[in-house]
Amino acid sequence: MIGKNKAGRQKITYVSLIADEEIHPAYEKALEKVEKTYLKRHYPIHVGDEELFSEDGEFEKRSPIDTSIVVGYFQRGNSKHMRQAIEIAKEKFVEWSAVDWRERVRIIRRVAEIVDERKFEIAAIITYESGKNRLEALAECWEAIDALRYYAKIMEENNGYDKEMGPGGPGEICRIVARPYGVWIVISPFNFPFMLANGMILGALITGNTVVFKPASEAPLSGLMLYRVFRDAEVPAGAINYITGSGDAFEDEITMNPNVDGIAFTGSRDVGMRLYRKFTSSQLYPKPIVLEMGSKNPTIVTDKADIKKAVMGVIRAAFGYCGQKCSATSRIYVQKGVKDRFIQELVKETSMLKIGDPRKREIFMGPVINKKAVENFKRYVEIARKDGGRILFGGEVLSGSEYDKGFYVQPTIIDDLPRVHTLFKEELFLPILVVSEFEKLEDALREANNTEYGLTAGIFSEDEKEVEYFFNNIQFGVVYANRRGGSTTGAWPGAQTFVGWKASGATGKGVGGPHYLLTFLREQARTKVVE
DSSP: OOOBOTTSSBOOOHHHHHHOTTHHHHHHHHHHHHHHHTTTEEEOEEETTEEEOOTTOEEEEEOSSOTTOEEEEEEOOOHHHHHHHHHHHHHHHHHHHHSOHHHHHHHHHHHHHHHHHHHHHHHHHHHHHHOOOHHHHHHHHHHHHHHHHHHHHHHHHTGGGEEEEOOSSTTEEEEEEEEEOSEEEEEOOSSSTTHHHHHHHHHHHHTTOEEEEEOOTTSHHHHHHHHHHHHHTTOOBTTEEEOOSOHHHHHHHHHHOTTOOEEEEESOHHHHHHHHHHHHHHSSSOOOEEEEOOOOEEEEEOTTSOHHHHHHHHHHHHHGGGGOSTTOEEEEEEEGGGHHHHHHHHHHHHHTOOBSOTTSTTOSBOOOSSHHHHHHHHHHHHHHHHTTOEEEEOOOBOOSGGGGGSOOBOOEEEESOOTTSHHHHSOOOSSEEEEEEESSHHHHHHHHHOSSOOSEEEEEOSOHHHHHHHHHHOOOSEEEESOTTOSSOOOOTTTSOBOOOGGGBSSSOOBTSTTGGGGGEEEEEEEEEOO
């Protein structure tokens, strides 16, 4: 059933999307438009009000659905382009930061309206570029809309972060005013190319900072659509800039340029930590860096769980978008008394998942992102077999018919590996789920926490005491109990703060929650003495 939020609008969830018949004709029409209007074109870099073509040439982006489909040609930007964009963003900061916060809120609300108007077109591009099925691509657009509206509301509720304070002494009038830092570099991943970039960009812009945006090279067109939305909503040229190319080409400029005032990054731990170390060691004084760096997310199923609910929640969290989510369930701990029944149901339901071209309505699982992901899949499965793992389902790269055109693998469930095995420790970013058995909940919690990561975790138990014990002892930032829609996935702006602990994040303030905007602001205490 489609629920209503407090404002009376439809609350968009994966389940409500499945029930909405109206989306399909609009989405399919958008697929046709995208094919005719956007694919195979040559796209420039946008720096200030200039469109630039790189002397280093272009790179070609092909669809993981079918590698004969050319999504587009994008510029191989270099450090010179990044330096130019940073300089222009610095110049524009004076103007943009002086815009009244109420006007910036109005512009962000206009961004939300434009995304709403273009959501089917944007979702179709996400499908072509990243391989998401229509429901997940559309959910990403709706999540972006809700995030924009949520943070406009947060700014208003906090009066633009301008607050009167008590007097420090006789005749003093005291206030604290939150001020922006300056130029932020925003670096986004391929798996949520629209929403995650949107969250970081809106956080910087609504608080008065300017942005240089570098999308993932696997999803540059989705990033361009987002850039255009902000510009069409009257964010000035130069307040947001769009640069494509390899991260290696920009890394030194991003981390060492003294005009960079902050970095917002979502991606792998290795890259995130490298940026962190270089940025914090090369600047003259401390500057903020916002990192979201993935995880190794556990789900616990106790003998007091609703098994059918648990199976559906785990499948959606482990195999939705081929496990290519930083919140995906990748390891599961099942209590001994229900393990056989749970595994039997899990394998049965997994075997019925439809895998293929995500442009088709009935498809649940599309392709993985590229050839490297396929090679990693084969390598992990081979390691599991070599080390005594038992493949309960899957383990194969799909071939024949449409599968030969793209990058398709089976959802895979593996048992009998030791808990210290690398597949229990390493983030795989693939539809691979490893299973372990436990006897006592304390044991399961100890193993769930035995990781350097700490983003999302879930439990299935109908015992309130077990759930409470889980919440109080799990060392992860986003935790769920009995969530059929996704045991560790599906955080939504204004409902779940998407915040990573330990190696999964850097600030302790997650996107989607009320404290996120503070990461893009610094306080100024103002005191005026009146005689």
